[in-house]
Amino acid sequence: MGQYLVRMLLQVVPVMFLISIIVFVLVHVTGDPVNLMLPETATEEDREILRAALGLDQPLYQQYFVYIKNVLQGDFGNSFHYGEPALPLVLERLPATFELAAVAMLIGIVIAVPCGMISAVKRNTVLDVIISFLSVIGKAMPNFWMGIMLILLFSVSLGLFPVSGRGGVEHIVLPAFTIGIGLAAQMTRLIRSNMLEILSQDYIRTARSKGLREVLVVGRHAFRNGLIPVVTIMSLQFTSLIGGTLVTETVFAWPGLGQLLVTSVNMRDMAVVQAAVFIIALVVIVCNMLTDVVYRYLDPRIKYN
Amino acid sequence: MKNSRLITVLLLVVLVLSACSGNNGNSSANNGGNSSTNSEAGNGGSDSGRTGDQAKLVIANSADIESFDPHNNNNTYSESVIINVFEYLVKNGENQEKVPGLATEWEMVDDTTWRFKLREGVTFHNGDPFTAADVKFSFERVAKDSSLKQNSYFKHITEVKIVNDYEVEFITEYPDPILLNRLSKMGAGILPAKYIEENGIESFLKNPIGTGPYKFSSWTKDDRVVLVKNESYYGDAPQWEEVTFRMIPEAATRVSELLTGGVDIITGVPVTDIERINGGEATKIEAATIQRVLHLLMRMTEGTVTADPLVREAIELAIDKQAIIDSIAGGMGTVTRTSVTPGNFGADPGLYETSLFDADKAKQLLQDAGYTNGGPEVTLSASTVYKEIAEVVAAMLTGVGFQVNLDILEPSKFTETYNSKGFKELFILGVGNSLFDASNNYNRFLLENAAGETDYNNPEVEELLQAALSNMNPEERAKQYQQVQQHIANDRPTIYLYQMQGVYGVNKRINFAPRLDEMFILDDIKLAN
Numbered sequence: 001m002g003q004y005l006v007r008m009l010l011q012v013v014p015v016m017f018l019i020s021i022i023v024f025v026l027v028h029v030t031g032d033p034v035n036l037m038l039p040e041t042a043t044e045e046d047r048e049i050l051r052a053a054l055g056l057d058q059p060l061y062q063q064y065f066v067y068i069k070n071v072l073q074g075d076f077g078n079s080f081h082y083g084e085p086a087l088p089l090v091l092e093r094l095p096a097t098f099e100l101a102a103v104a105m106l107i108g109i110v111i112a113v114p115c116g117m118i119s120a121v122k123r124n125t126v127l128d129v130i131i132s133f134l135s136v137i138g139k140a141m142p143n144f145w146m147g148i149m150l151i152l153l154f155s156v157s158l159g160l161f162p163v164s165g166r167g168g169v170e171h172i173v174l175p176a177f178t179i180g181i182g183l184a185a186q187m188t189r190l191i192r193s194n195m196l197e198i199l200s201q202d203y204i205r206t207a208r209s210k211g212l213r214e215v216l217v218v219g220r221h222a223f224r225n226g227l228i229p230v231v232t233i234m235s236l237q238f239t240s241l242i243g244g245t246l247v248t249e250t251v252f253a254w255p256g257l258g259q260l261l262v263t264s265v266n267m268r269d270m271a272v273v274q275a276a277v278f279i280i281a282l283v284v285i286v287c288n289m290l291t292d293v294v295y296r297y298l299d300p301r302i303k304y305n
Numbered sequence: 306m307k308n309s310r311l312i313t314v315l316l317l318v319v320l321v322l323s324a325c326s327g328n329n330g331n332s333s334a335n336n337g338g339n340s341s342t343n344s345e346a347g348n349g350g351s352d353s354g355r356t357g358d359q360a361k362l363v364i365a366n367s368a369d370i371e372s373f374d375p376h377n378n379n380n381t382y383s384e385s386v387i388i389n390v391f392e393y394l395v396k397n398g399e400n401q402e403k404v405p406g407l408a409t410e411w412e413m414v415d416d417t418t419w420r421f422k423l424r425e426g427v428t429f430h431n432g433d434p435f436t437a438a439d440v441k442f443s444f445e446r447v448a449k450d451s452s453l454k455q456n457s458y459f460k461h462i463t464e465v466k467i468v469n470d471y472e473v474e475f476i477t478e479y480p481d482p483i484l485l486n487r488l489s490k491m492g493a494g495i496l497p498a499k500y501i502e503e504n505g506i507e508s509f510l511k512n513p514i515g516t517g518p519y520k521f522s523s524w525t526k527d528d529r530v531v532l533v534k535n536e537s538y539y540g541d542a543p544q545w546e547e548v549t550f551r552m553i554p555e556a557a558t559r560v561s562e563l564l565t566g567g568v569d570i571i572t573g574v575p576v577t578d579i580e581r582i583n584g585g586e587a588t589k590i591e592a593a594t595i596q597r598v599l600h601l602l603m604r605m606t607e608g609t610v611t612a613d614p615l616v617r618e619a620i621e622l623a624i625d626k627q628a629i630i631d632s633i634a635g636g637m638g639t640v641t642r643t644s645v646t647p648g649n650f651g652a653d654p655g656l657y658e659t660s661l662f663d664a665d666k667a668k669q670l671l672q673d674a675g676y677t678n679g680g681p682e683v684t685l686s687a688s689t690v691y692k693e694i695a696e697v698v699a700a701m702l703t704g705v706g707f708q709v710n711l712d713i714l715e716p717s718k719f720t721e722t723y724n725s726k727g728f729k730e731l732f733i734l735g736v737g738n739s740l741f742d743a744s745n746n747y748n749r750f751l752l753e754n755a756a757g758e759t760d761y762n763n764p765e766v767e768e769l770l771q772a773a774l775s776n777m778n779p780e781e782r783a784k785q786y787q788q789v790q791q792h793i794a795n796d797r798p799t800i801y802l803y804q805m806q807g808v809y810g811v812n813k814r815i816n817f818a819p820r821l822d823e824m825f826i827l828d829d830i831k832l833a834n
Contacts, residue, residue: 035724036717038452046451053452082372082526083510089526151561163562164553166528253553255528263369263527266717 008289016281020071023277024064032056033268037080054080067274076278077271081264086271090260090279096166097256100179100248101241103172105234107180108187115184116191117226120199121218131188138185147178147251164253175252179245183237190233194226228298235291239284243276359832360546362815363568364825365559369527369552373513374506375494376447379454381737382572384491385825386530386550391494391515394421394440395485397822401648401741403485407435407495407516416480416777423471427539429497430514430521437473441465442498444475455492458740480775482782483650483742490739518543518828527552532827541828548827563588563810570817570830571810576635582810591809592637593819596738598644599691599802601698604730606760610681611730615674617797620731622667623705624698626660630803633693637806643790644736644746646804648821650779651743651786656794667705680706684729687712688719691733694802698733726757735805739822743786744774750789750798761798 034047034056051057055066070077076086119131154174155163161173198204199222207217246258257276264272370383375391378384394408408421427435447455448462461478468474475484487493495516501509513521518540519532530550534543551568553559559571560578564585574582574590582588603611603620610616630638640660645652671680683702687695692713699709712729714722722728738745748754751770755761766789773785793799807819816831 032721035721038454038724050452083374083507092526148555148557148561151558156561156564159565163565163567164558165551165567251555251558253528253551253555253558255525255552259527259554266715268717268721 005289008292012285015285016278019281020068020274020278021064023274024067025060027268027270027273028060028063030265030268033080033270036268071278076275079264079269079272081267081269081272086269086275087279089272090257090275093255093257093260094279096254097242097245097258099172100175100245100254100256101238103176104179104183104241104245105238107176108183108237109234111180111184112187112191116188117195117218117223119188119192120195120226123196128192132192135185135188138181139189141182143178143182143247144251146181147175147248150174150178151251164251166254175248175254178248178251179241186237187230187233191226191230194229195222198222198225224298228295231291231294231298235287239287242283243280360544362545362548362570362827362830363551364548364570365551365553365562365568365572367552367554367556367559367573370524370530370550373510373521373524374453375496376443376450376453376455376492378491381491381739381823384739385823386532387494387513387515388491388517388824389519389532389548389827390513390517390521391496392517393489393493394423394495395489397489397741401821403489406489407440408488411485413777414474417477419475419477419484420468421473421475423473424539425471427516428537429500429516430535431497431500432537433497433499435495435497435516436470437467438470439495439498440473441467442501443494443496446496447492458487458490458492480777482773482775482777482779483740483744486650486740486742490741519545519548522547543828544831545827550825560810563812566812569812569815570825572807574808574810576633576637576808578810579635579808587813589811589813591811591817591819592806594639594646594821595805595807595819595823596646596649596741596821597735597805598641598646599694599805600644600734600736600799601802602728602732602734602759602799603797604728604759605762605798609730610683613674614797615670616681617800619667619670619674619705620702620707621797621800622661622663622670623707624701624800624802625662625664626801626803627662628701629694629697633697634803634805635808637808638803639806640803641801642794644738644801644804645743645786645790649738649741649743649746651773651783651790653787653790656790664701664705671706676706680708682708682710683731684710684712685731685733686714686719686722686728687733688714688716690716691735695733698802728758733802737823741822743783743789744770747786747789747793750793755798759798761796763792763796766792766796 034050034054038046038050048057055063058066067077074087076090078084079086079089082089115131115135119128122128151163151174154160161170165171195218199218204217204222207221208214212221243257243261245254245256246262248254249256249258257280260272261276263269264276366382366386368380368382370386371378371380372383373387373390375384375387378387393406395403395411396406398404405424407424407427409424410422412420414420421440423435423437423440429435429439444459444462444465447453448459450456451460461481462475463478464476466474466476477484481487496509497514500514516539518535518538520535522531522533524530529552532548532550534546551562553562553568553571556573556575556578559568560574560582562568563571563582566587579590583590601620601624603617605612605617611620626640630636630640639646639658641657642659642661643653643656646657647654674681685695685699685702695711695713699711702709723732723734736746747770749758750761750766752762752767769785769789769792773782773789776782776785807823809817809819811817814833816833818829820826
């Protein structure tokens, strides 16, 4: 186990290095930030001066070496837009993003696990059809539309929740459901199909034939095995939520990482984009490692070496 | 199987119905239930900026401010917030006349020297007194640092001389007839010299202080700016304890916040929501003409199709501006053939509220220009902000025979192309005017500035513009700009689509009269009773 973790950590270094190169090149080929930073009345000379001041007149590989040297010292450079160090700007958005992603995930799981199980156990009954139908709808509704509908229903008509912004617990309910419903829909389908496959396996039949109660058959034997692929999907979903809740953030004016990333890409705010992608990549890698660990716990057949 | 299909169809119907009723229901629900909605939902969220509290005001903008550096902002919504924190020496009165701000009196000593008497007894939010040193620091900063976005408006100020603690002299490079206009626009905010020299600009930006009626409290980026009352303000006591500017990018969300009483004022109301807001028991629409005029700029570079005056005239005649206003802006806008609209120095009323539209003549002009087999091909560029307008213009141009390539760009890409003068034949640009002076409209047609953009070149206009730049005789200067307007209207390096209106949604507990300059002067916003 310890050996495994060390090996995983060693893999992180080259991955992060590769990511840093890709992001750096992508950000630099998409446009010149100088045109956006200076007023429209700036002369070509003003632009040259600013380019030189920012080091943008150097060859790309030299800029990269300066950049990576600073990054290794924890310095991602200053945001053009805010005039502040980039890393703290990114880190101060993480709590809002994690909060939203975690609550949405929780909602997804709480809905999907019972629905998926019921759907599988009561296969081809009315209940199964209803659940399957709802999950198709849930998956098909775009977040944007869903968010606005939830606002109209629960805030404007019923007055139960605040419309937007980040604040107390009541503020997170609608944005988290907007994302959570989509997640639940996807996971319900997955759990259902996994459970169906497992329920037709020999060992389930054996369990049943030895007179075990159905609750135990499903709850103990089938459920744990049915969970394995779900863990993978949950991890994948969670990591994509870290950088990818922009639509929901926009609808609910939620000041998360997605908003920052899009503003920064639009402003060609290179330092912030690089810092944000770096942090997101780090989160993804850590999540993947945790998934592996959980996976191995759930499925003892997988060995560490 | 039949059963499940039936259930599926039924569920679909239920879902669609519930979605629709959710939509219709809100207007009726909100007719009666606004105050109760407000108190119910407002209980838990003390930090959410709800409007239950009489002395608190919440305003929702569509975008976040750029920064708290008044010299390095270049957009109206940033200034509309920070104008309450940093004050100008001179302010705009109701009819754009200049009234005392931090300066109480001023006089022109000679063509390039102005003397200002400063208000005594004013303190910054940290208690430091406001003196001539702050004026010198502020203007020499914005005039000398060319990386600041407001630099171009002030760079001809060569020196600010301290006469004594409460008197300064502005020395300009050349006679500047509109110095007072510059001192009363964005970029002219007075910063605390001592505080910045001691703590550095970075620390100042984290904890900005000015002399204004409201003090900085907090800024959560992409979320909200909170200002609080300045208890020791020298003027009338500020009336709001706390003012929150929220950033809500999605228009539908802003409207919902207004309808539920979550915010008091929203900007950028979509045309489709006007009726809903006016129908709300607690909400109303306030609209007012703003300084922004939509331009359709044309490239006159030799070799481009729009270099031909007949083609440019055809373009103007092909566009039914009133139809654009009616279809896209809900009727809220004014057609014009000049961008120097009433309220601005140098306006020519003869070109206002008038429009040329004659599609048949436009077709004829294209024939005359030699386009007998299919009209000329033009590329029309616009930012996504004006996407619908660009589409309508393109359709109108196509209607008289043009072949239009529509080129819609993300705002940042648009700005980038604009700043590098990279557009082809046509592009749509919304142009404001914080100077309230015709020079702001026409400097883009000075030879130096037009080069590469429109490539407009009319020696007579150049002469008039150059003369007006430093003409200290206001009457003569106004005439020069009126002549320029006539030339531009005939030469058509640009045509004007219309003057826009600011459309705000307002809670009825508030009296708010939108301003021509789109600023939120917080103490002009009052409780209704």
